[in-house]
Structure formats: C-alpha cells, structure tokens
Amino acid sequence: MRGVSIIGGGLSKFGERWDKSFRDLVVEAGTAAVIDAGIEGREIQAIYGGCMSSGRLVGQEHVGALFADFLGLNPIPATRCEAACASGGVALRAGFLAVASGMYDVVAVGGVEKMTDFDSADVAIALGGAGDMEHELFFGATFPALYALMARRHMLEYGTTEEMMASAPVKNHKNAVHNPYAQYRNEITIDDVMNSGYIASPLKLLDCSPITDGAAAIILCASEKAKKFRKDPVEIIASSQASDTISLSNRHCMTELHATKVAAADAYKHAKLTPKDIDVAEVHDCFSIAEIMAIEDLGFFEKGKGGPASLEGLTALNSEVSINTSGGLKATGHPVGATGIKQAVEIMWQLQGRADKRQVNDAEIGMTHNVGGSGATAVVNIYKRL
Amino acid sequence: MKHPLPLIWRMIPEKYYIMGSHCSTCKNDFFPFRQICPNCRRLGKVSEKRMPTTGTIFSYTEVSAPPSGFEYESPYPLAIIELDNKVKILAQIIDCPMEKIKIGSRVSMRFRRVGDDDEESAISYGYKFALIEDSAPAPATSAKPEKHSKASKPTASKG
Numbered sequence: 047m048r049g050v051s052i053i054g055g056g057l058s059k060f061g062e063r064w065d066k067s068f069r070d071l072v073v074e075a076g077t078a079a080v081i082d083a084g085i086e087g088r089e090i091q092a093i094y095g096g097c098m099s100s101g102r103l104v105g106q107e108h109v110g111a112l113f114a115d116f117l118g119l120n121p122i123p124a125t126r127c128e129a130a131c132a133s134g135g136v137a138l139r140a141g142f143l144a145v146a147s148g149m150y151d152v153v154a155v156g157g158v159e160k161m162t163d164f165d166s167a168d169v170a171i172a173l174g175g176a177g178d179m180e181h182e183l184f185f186g187a188t189f190p191a192l193y194a195l196m197a198r199r200h201m202l203e204y205g206t207t208e209e210m211m212a213s214a215p216v217k218n219h220k221n222a223v224h225n226p227y228a229q230y231r232n233e234i235t236i237d238d239v240m241n242s243g244y245i246a247s248p249l250k251l252l253d254c255s256p257i258t259d260g261a262a263a264i265i266l267c268a269s270e271k272a273k274k275f276r277k278d279p280v281e282i283i284a285s286s287q288a289s290d291t292i293s294l295s296n297r298h299c300m301t302e303l304h305a306t307k308v309a310a311a312d313a314y315k316h317a318k319l320t321p322k323d324i325d326v327a328e329v330h331d332c333f334s335i336a337e338i339m340a341i342e343d344l345g346f347f348e349k350g351k352g353g354p355a356s357l358e359g360l361t362a363l364n365s366e367v368s369i370n371t372s373g374g375l376k377a378t379g380h381p382v383g384a385t386g387i388k389q390a391v392e393i394m395w396q397l398q399g400r401a402d403k404r405q406v407n408d409a410e411i412g413m414t415h416n417v418g419g420s421g422a423t424a425v426v427n428i429y430k431r432l
Numbered sequence: 433m434k435h436p437l438p439l440i441w442r443m444i445p446e447k448y449y450i451m452g453s454h455c456s457t458c459k460n461d462f463f464p465f466r467q468i469c470p471n472c473r474r475l476g477k478v479s480e481k482r483m484p485t486t487g488t489i490f491s492y493t494e495v496s497a498p499p500s501g502f503e504y505e506s507p508y509p510l511a512i513i514e515l516d517n518k519v520k521i522l523a524q525i526i527d528c529p530m531e532k533i534k535i536g537s538r539v540s541m542r543f544r545r546v547g548d549d550d551e552e553s554a555i556s557y558g559y560k561f562a563l564i565e566d567s568a569p570a571p572a573t574s575a576k577p578e579k580h581s582k583a584s585k586p587t588a589s590k591g
Contacts, residue, residue, distance in 0.1 A: 167500035186502040194493035
C-alpha cells in the first residue's frame with residue numbers, strides 16, 4: 047500500500063438549487079475540483095461517485111457512467127458507491143484503495159444528491175430506506191425518529207439536555223456564516239432551536255440537518271507523485287470503515303454508534319495518533335444528538351460528556367477541538383451522497399490554510415467522520431499535509 | 433407507503449406473530465428472523481421462534497413529520513420495546529396519550545393495520561403495542577391474524 051493524497055477539491059453551492067439539475071451539480075463540483083488540482087481531464091484514470099437516492103428521487107440510476115459522460119471523461123471506468131448518507135465516504139475510500147493499491151495514479155472522487163425538487167414526505171421515505179425498511183420505515187419510523195430514540199436514551203443515561211443538544215446546531219450555524227457554499231449562513235440561538243417545533247421529540251426542526259441539493263469532488267493522487275501537481279497536497283494517513291446492524295433496535299448500545307468507535311480505533315491505530323492530536327474534524331451531525339455522540343465516540347470527550355462539552359463551547363472554532371468548521375451537515379446542508387466528500391474538501395482547505403474566516407490556527411491534523419443510516423456504516427479518515 | 437403483495441405475504445409470520453429466531457447453540461433469540469446466528473455463524477442451529485408479546489418501553493419518541501402513508505395518524509408515538517426475552521423491537525404505541533408513555537412502562541402486543549394505502553393496494557397489518565394498565569384485563573399472550581377485510585378501513589385505520 048502506498049500513500050494517497052488529495053491534490054484538489056471543489057464544491058457546488060449547497061442549497062435549494064431549483065435552477066440546476068442532478069448532472070449540473072456534478073459538473074459544477076467536478077470542474078471546480080479539476081481546476082483546483084491543476085490537472086487535465088485526460089490525467090484522470092477512474093471515477094468513484096457517491097450517491098444514495100438518485101433512483102428513488104430523480105429517477106436516474108447508473109450515475110457512475112453519467113458522471114464520466116457529463117464530465118467529458120469517457121471511456122474511463124466510473125463506479126457508483128452507495129452507503130446511504132455515507133455514500134460519499136465509501137466512494138472516497140474506494141478511490142483511496144484504488145490509488146493505494148497501485149492500480150491508478152490519479153482518480154476523481156465525488157458525491158451528489160438532488161433532493162429539494164421533491165415532497166418532503168417522499169424524501170422521508172427515500173431516506174428511511176437507509177434503515178431497516180421492513181422493520182423501521184414499515185412502522186413509520188423516519189430518520190429523525192431513530193435519532194430521537196437514541197437522544198432519549200442519552201438524556202436518561204447521561205443527563206444530556208435538549209439545550210446541550212441545541213448548542214451543536216447553534217455553533218454550526220455560527221461557523222457557516224463564513225462558508226460561502228453553505229445553505230444557511232445565519233446565526234441561530236439556543237432559544238431558536240428550543241422553539242422550533244418537534245419533528246420527532248425530543249428532536250426539533252433546528253436539531254435536524256436540512257434537505258439539500260449539492261455536489262462535492264476531490265482529486266486523489268499517489269503521494270509519491272502528488273507534489274508534481276501542487277506544493278501543498280493533503281495526505282490521507284488513515285481511511286477506516288465499519289458496519290453495524292441495519293436496525294437500530296438490534297444494537298447492543300443505543301447511546302453510541304459502535305461502527306464509529308470501531309472505524310475511529312482502526313484509523314487512530316493506522317495513523318499512530320490519538321484523539322488529542324486532531325486539530326479539526328468534520329463529524330456527521332445529521333442531528334444534534336449525532337454530533338454529541340460523534341465527539342464522544344471519536345474519543346474527543348468521555349462518553350456522556352459530549353453534551354456539556356458542546357454547551358461549554360469546547361467544540362467551537364479554535365477551542366479544544368474545532369468541530370464542523372464548515373457548518374456541518376446542519377448549516378452547510380446535507381445532500382446525502384455529497385456530504386462525505388464535502389467534509390474532505392473542508393479539511394483539505396483547513397490543512398492548507400485556505401478556510402478564510404473559519405480557519406483553525408495551525409491546523410495540522412484533520413479528521414472526517416461520515417455515517418450511513420442510523421450508524422450501520424461509518425467511515426473515519428485522518429488527514430495531514432504531505 | 434405501498435408494499436408489493438408478495439412482500440406483505442412473506443412478512444406475515446414476522447408481522448402477525450413476531451416470529452423471530454432462536455439459536456440452540458448460543459441460546460440467543462433474534463428479531464427479525466435471521467438464518468445465520470451472528471454469534472455462532474456455521475456452528476449455530478437456528479430455528480423459528482415466536483417472540484414474547486409483552487415487554488418494557490426502552491425509548492420512545494413522538495413523530496410529528498411523518499413519511500408518506502402515515503400523514504393521517506401524525507403525530508404518533510414510536511418506541512423501542514425490550515421484550516421479556518431481552519430482544520428489542522421497534523413499534524408504534526397505540527391507544528394512549530403521549531404523556532402516559534414512559535421509559536419502563538409495561539406494554540403488550542396488539543394486532544393492527546399499519547400505515548395508509550389506496551383502494552388499489554393490499555392492506556398492511558402488523559404488531560403494535562399498548563400500555564398494560566393495572567385496571568386493564570390481562571394482556572394477550574398471542575395474537576391471531578384477522579381476516580383481510582377491505583370493508584373495515586374506516587374503523588381500522590386509526591392506530
């Protein structure tokens with residue numbers, strides 16, 4: 047296995063992109079990544095694209111080939127990767143493995159989702175398929191409901207409060223003010239979250255990430271050749287993935303995502319690092335409680351201490367560990383297939399010192415954490431400037 | 433949510449009797465039914481087993497933003513129930529106000545229509561759970577399937 051680095055990345059604007067189609071978003075992010083990497087299309091040898099629900103929503107399957115076609119990259123191999131909201135994360139890992147193995151020197155990895163054209167009840171059905179369709183969605187269990195069931199246990203077992211949970215979206219909105227790609231660039235208060243109305247108690251509207259259109263792309267290159275393209279490539283020093291039961295009710299513990307813990311332990315081991323070494327992390331805050339659990343499961347805070355840590359501001363920009371400087375899924379938006387790649391783009395910018403007003407001082411080591419479903423897939427990557 | 437008829441038919445044992453599985457090697461019960469014991473794999477000896485129909489609420493929520501097919505009953509309570517053999521199951525809680533639902537409440541299984549459907553598609557039935565109250569009669573220990581009946585839609589549709 048050889049080293050793999052990111053030599054460029056780009057995003058589409060995230061939000062309600064009614065003027066743009068699924069394929070327009072792919073082209074918007076893909077061209078940004080290629081230009082950022084300073085490469086030419088003919089240098090890309092393969093594509094791995096994350097997308098969850100194009101068939102269910104847009105009616106378009108076979109999107110790997112569509113990516114290659116509309117990026118003008120035929121006839122290179124192009125493969126779609128799907129793992130619900132971790133589709134981008136597993137696509138990134140597929141590209142990582144393809145380069146690490148020596149099969150390719152340069153690959154493009156992307157993610158996309160087109161979600162706002164559709165009725166929210168239909169989107170709830172599409173996203174519900176990330177859980178156990180026959181035993182969760184069948185009985186009307188939406189994704190907010192599954193995370194609400196975890197939140198209720200976390201509140202009981204550790205004394206986590208709704209205000210503690212609310213502090214995560216408040217911090218993420220504050221970060222997103224400085225992210226020109228974010229869907230929501232307005233600050234909110236804990237009272238705003240508390241008064242936003244229940245979606246699935248105890249989770250309220252502003253505890254939940256939104257429905258978003260967007261795409262993200264990065265260019266991966268063998269580390270030994272990466273400096274040929276740019277002076278400051280960002281190396282992926284660990285890429286780990288784990289799985290868990292598709293049904294929430296089959297988990298041994300409902301106040302953690304076991305797949306996150308397994309993937310994180312593996313990533314730390316490969317990178318020979320500990321949680322204390324991480325300066326900046328993009329974690330999967332599909333719901334406020336998900337960020338609280340993530341900062342515990344990734345080892346930044348002890349189990350049960352994530353809520354107080356968040357409320358005390360220990361995850362804010364340039365605090366103990368800067369979490370979700372992009373604005374996270376909550377404020378940047380969560381086009382499910384794109385999220386895992388967007389996280390990598392943000393960490394690349396942070397480690398290169400390109401994050402503008404949301405820059406973490408002296409950021410050296412970064413992490414991304416991408417979750418599929420209610421935790422049945424988790425991908426954890428660790429990054430360092432080459 | 434529309435389900436294809438063969439799927440509804442295949443799910444009858446699971447949805448009507450909470451049919452799960454038991455591994456006689458590790459003595460564990462599982463729901464939903466699994467052909468392979470995740471603890472023992474090829475050393476496991478798995479057979480069908482009905483799960484107990486009583487249990488305790490482990491966690492709960494009230495769903496206010498429903499998926500399509502559940503609009504007419506929103507908001508509705510959902511819970512993870514720890515059955516009396518320690519197996520957990522997700523189900524709707526019926527016939528009680530939200531404020532009476534607590535972690536630790538005892539519940540027993542009911543047989544109900546699930547979700548909405550149009551006149552053209554088959555009706556989905558399955559397990560839901562109701563609180564066991566001191567004043568209430570002893571909980572049913574088994575539930576027999578009702579005959580499919582289109583005529584019963586208005587009365588059966590809620591809860």
